[in-house]
Amino acid sequence: MDNTRSVLSVLIYPVQRLVSIPVELIEQVNDTVVSYTALKKENITLKERQLINSIKLLKLESLENENIRLRGLLENSFKLDEQVLVAELLSVNLVPYEHVMVVNKGSRFGVHEKQSVLDANGIVGQVIRSLPLSSEVMLITDPNHAIPVQINRNGLRTIAIGSGQLDRLNLPFLPNNADIQPGDLLVSSGLGGAFPQGYPVAVVDKVTPQPNKPFANIYATPKAKLDRIREILVVWSDSTPIPLLSPEVETETAANE
Amino acid sequence: MNKDQYSKRYFLTLLIAMSLNILPLSNLVKSLNPDWVLLVLIYWTLAVPERVGVFNAWFLGLFVDVLTGRLFGMHGLIYALVNYTCLKFHRRLRHYPVVQQALFVFFCLLLSQVMVFWIENIQGTAGLTWLFWVPVFTGTLCWPFIYAGLRWIRILGHIG
Numbered sequence: 298m299d300n301t302r303s304v305l306s307v308l309i310y311p312v313q314r315l316v317s318i319p320v321e322l323i324e325q326v327n328d329t330v331v332s333y334t335a336l337k338k339e340n341i342t343l344k345e346r347q348l349i350n351s352i353k354l355l356k357l358e359s360l361e362n363e364n365i366r367l368r369g370l371l372e373n374s375f376k377l378d379e380q381v382l383v384a385e386l387l388s389v390n391l392v393p394y395e396h397v398m399v400v401n402k403g404s405r406f407g408v409h410e411k412q413s414v415l416d417a418n419g420i421v422g423q424v425i426r427s428l429p430l431s432s433e434v435m436l437i438t439d440p441n442h443a444i445p446v447q448i449n450r451n452g453l454r455t456i457a458i459g460s461g462q463l464d465r466l467n468l469p470f471l472p473n474n475a476d477i478q479p480g481d482l483l484v485s486s487g488l489g490g491a492f493p494q495g496y497p498v499a500v501v502d503k504v505t506p507q508p509n510k511p512f513a514n515i516y517a518t519p520k521a522k523l524d525r526i527r528e529i530l531v532v533w534s535d536s537t538p539i540p541l542l543s544p545e546v547e548t549e550t551a552a553n554e
Numbered sequence: 555m556n557k558d559q560y561s562k563r564y565f566l567t568l569l570i571a572m573s574l575n576i577l578p579l580s581n582l583v584k585s586l587n588p589d590w591v592l593l594v595l596i597y598w599t600l601a602v603p604e605r606v607g608v609f610n611a612w613f614l615g616l617f618v619d620v621l622t623g624r625l626f627g628m629h630g631l632i633y634a635l636v637n638y639t640c641l642k643f644h645r646r647l648r649h650y651p652v653v654q655q656a657l658f659v660f661f662c663l664l665l666s667q668v669m670v671f672w673i674e675n676i677q678g679t680a681g682l683t684w685l686f687w688v689p690v691f692t693g694t695l696c697w698p699f700i701y702a703g704l705r706w707i708r709i710l711g712h713i714g
Binding site for chain 2: 298301302305306308309312313315316317320388389390391392393394395397399426428433439440441461
């Protein structure tokens, strides 16, 4: 059945391409017709940001090594090694009652189901179907989508469910006295196994306790710019266990014996 | 009468309808967007019933399923059903004025949407609000224009 769908999807791909061409053209024109000064300005800010990021990365490497070492001591070591692929959205709209987007990379590029999808700000969603030339990505705001999250401040775990609005997630399973407040960052907890751990998902923006009900009404705004993304990152996260001691240390101890 | 001409126009109109189905629109407008492919299919079924059969409609439905990422065969079943109803009544419908035809089209679209609702519910789809039913009404309102437009295309090609 999946094979038939793949074949038909290749035949139908030109239609999707055709529909998204006008939007792409407008984007291209917008990109081309930019004044010199605006470009110059953007270049300067990008360079500054690049500098700051590279300094942060310098520290990150040492921190990652330290983290791996400490995890080695705790005997639950996982290497967080992630490979990404940049994919572009096709401007098509499948059905109005779902938040599913089509991207232009498919199983030909090795994209497969249940892969998580990120943008520069946070988690966007996951791949729900990969076809040869394209794949379908369900956003975290889809009413059928739920993502296990954790509050970055105190590690409280819960589930964020899509609301059907692009700027809102619901957190329906937290009691009225839970330690959560507006402005808390929610990061993925990695518990379901579908999403890698520790990526920003949303920021809590409203907490209303309901005295007559067991659970509070909590809303959060996704970190990813779901309504204006053009490019997304498809992530391959393999959490392969790493040896408790690094290979060099092991060979050293072997030599000593 | 020209078979070649007919299939060219048939596929072209369906292709346009498919593109209209997945057009990127703003949030409000996209819930108004009717099922253009079904409307075009209904027209061709009524106009040239000897060429648009149930199998034809079913196969078209499979394409729409792939195009919109639905359960494989959902639109196949729905289009085959609607096509069959149209084939059953096409002799009578041809003599109806457009408004009366629109009423029939309304029930066809309603049948289709009820089937979609049913199948989506079996799959446990959440988030179906009352806006889900709006395309039935907008589709009915579009019917006179589709009828006039496709009739013009058909006469231009001397089909049927």
